[in-house]
Amino acid sequence: MKAVNLAEKLAQISTHWDPHVVADYNENDIMVVKFQGEFPFHLHEDTDDFFMVLKGEMIMDLEGASHVVKTGEVFIVPKGVTHRPRAAQECEVLLIEPKGVPNTGDPATAAAKPRL
Template sequence: MSNAASPRQIAASLTELWSPRVVAELDDSYVKVAKVHGTLAWHSHDDEDELFFILAGRLRIEMESDTVELGEGEMFVVPKGVRHNPVAEQECLLMLIERKSTLHTGNVVTGKTRSLAEQLREV
């Protein structure tokens, strides 16, 4: 079975900001895409790393001890347990790779928090 997909095109088609959608499964991980703009929330994932890959635009990942600026084609892994806050000054398309157990906003619940069921909805 082979189904090719364009993560960038799928992310661009999303109408909700900060609402990741699962586009693939890889062993015990999900591959997700999202369209973001503004600030998500300070949060952490106690037991999971989180990979951010920028498909288009720019993303700043603020952490308590550092800040990382990412542009198109760049990636960064936020290590488990590190409090972070993703910020996009302009619209940004991104791909995330996370273990299936990773909660959207980790240990924090806000109005932007999406359940796994919401992330698994059809695109």
């Protein structure tokens, strides 16, 4: 057991859309990631998608709506809902996903989730 400093972990990341596992919690990966630009539209059939903006601002595009998510705010995308996060300027985000869930919803196009 030890504290995890998210700012220190994020300082080690120089890429965008590349989630890194920083902790485990009840069969979930706790990850940090930097967003800039647009991620592809995708969905997760079997799990909700958790986003917490740690620094900056992102926009979550859903079918027919867009939501601005600011520093300190959480946004949950329900399972089965097509969505796309995007950010005009770099933002830092905390993600929580069940272990093994591909970030694109498709194992063939998913990014690896290295551990920091």
